[in-house]
Amino acid sequence: MDNSKKIPVYVLSGFLGSGKTTVLLTMLAHCKQLGMQPGIILNEIGKENVEGHLFKEDKVFELLDGCICCTIQDDLKETMNEIIGEMEKYPLDVLFIEGTGVANPLEVQEVLLSRPYINQFELMSIITVVDASHYLEYQSVFTSSAEVRKLITEQLVCSSLIVLNKTDLIASEQLEKVKQKIRNIATKEKKMVDCVYGQVNAVTLYEKRIHSAFLTKYSADNGHHHHSTIQAIKLADLPVFTKKNFEKWLKQLPADVLRGKGFVAIEGSQRLYSFQYASKKVAFSPVPASFDREPVVILIGIGLNQQQISDYYKQLVDQ
Numbered sequence: 669m670d671n672s673k674k675i676p677v678y679v680l681s682g683f684l685g686s687g688k689t690t691v692l693l694t695m696l697a698h699c700k701q702l703g704m705q706p707g708i709i710l711n712e713i714g715k716e717n718v719e720g721h722l723f724k725e726d727k728v729f730e731l732l733d734g735c736i737c738c739t740i741q742d743d744l745k746e747t748m749n750e751i752i753g754e755m756e757k758y759p760l761d762v763l764f765i766e767g768t769g770v771a772n773p774l775e776v777q778e779v780l781l782s783r784p785y786i787n788q789f790e791l792m793s794i795i796t797v798v799d800a801s802h803y804l805e806y807q808s809v810f811t812s813s814a815e816v817r818k819l820i821t822e823q824l825v826c827s828s829l830i831v832l833n834k835t836d837l838i839a840s841e842q843l844e845k846v847k848q849k850i851r852n853i854a855t856k857e858k859k860m861v862d863c864v865y866g867q868v869n870a871v872t873l874y875e876k877r878i879h880s881a882f883l884t885k886y887s888a889d890n891g892h893h894h895h896s897t898i899q900a901i902k903l904a905d906l907p908v909f910t911k912k913n914f915e916k917w918l919k920q921l922p923a924d925v926l927r928g929k930g931f932v933a934i935e936g937s938q939r940l941y942s943f944q945y946a947s948k949k950v951a952f953s954p955v956p957a958s959f960d961r962e963p964v965v966i967l968i969g970i971g972l973n974q975q976q977i978s979d980y981y982k983q984l985v986d987q
């Protein structure tokens with residue numbers, strides 16, 4: 669196949685809640701401006717994707733219940749085959765792959781650089797998004813687990829572009845400290861940009877930063893696989909809340925709950941609200957009235973205690 673006809677691929681990596689989807693939305697907006705047809709592969713840690721509504725005009729492929737590793741690597745291959753099979757009907761100009769937040773992007777790279785995918789796709793960049801406001805906490809031996817520290821380090825080491833997001837939540841001195849710490853891990857040649865809400869210019873985001881000729885061959889046996897203790901818990905059959913109570917409840921959850929997302933019914937509103945809980949902050953946004961779904965809460969964290977979460981859940985339902 670002619671090199672120029674390969675579909676460029678951008679991999680978005682980064683820990684839970686760092687802002688991958690936010691950066692992806694910025695990239696999709698650039699695509700629209702240029703009239704390009706994007707394809708998106710979303711990998712979710714739980715059994716359910718609660719963010720599909722954000723990409724309603726785009727071609728989305730979902731890989732659920734796991735990170736793109738081990739068996740999920742096979743699912744990724746299957747999806748890539750599907751994309752190749754549909755190429756005539758749905759020609760894509762660019763493909764984005766968003767990892768779970770607990771995935772090592774090397775797993776994706778390994779698939780893209782293997783046959784037959786290497787003939788059809790061109791891996792352009794692995795963009796690792798970092799929550800600047802939580803970086804020090806996540807990398808501290810006092811406030812984080814070895815698994816989280818290792819994951820975040822791996823995501824930085826394999827990246828070709830580092831996007832330091834959520835800088836609005838910290839002072840400039842702390843940002844400098846974060847940058848220095850990251851520089852101890854990631855080599856100097858790696859481009860690092862800081863931003864708020866994923867607002868990075870198109871040239872920086874789209875630049876080709878991976879040159880296959882210089883890549884070392886990674887093997888699945890090189891110890892990149894990890895069987896995560898990070899899991900997702902789903903809460904359903906939810907009552908109607910006030911925003912205030914729901915927010916209060918989220919903030920009272922055990923510290924090992926790192927991320928929450930889903931849809932809730934809010935008192936006084938006919939519409940469902942999608943919510944995002946990350947960096948200990950909650951954001952709500954109403955979904956279109958036509959959106960037909962049951963309320964659901966997905967909580968993601970390390971070694972979550974199902975019983976403890978269920979007890980907290982009762983507390984939520986009883987309030």
Ligand SMILES: Nc1nc2c(ncn2[C@@H]2O[C@H](COP(=O)(O)OP(=O)(O)OP(=O)(O)O)[C@@H](O)[C@H]2O)c(=O)[nH]1
Nearest residue numbers: 684685686687688689690769834864865944946951
């Ligand atoms: N204050 C602040 N919030 C942000 C920023 N960027 C993203 N957020 C919010 O952080 C939350 C998580 O952002 P996402 O883009 O969904 O993060 P993600 O990395 O895709 O999260 P996962 O689904 O856990 O992988 C959302 O509520 C965003 O609106 C930022 O720069 N500043």
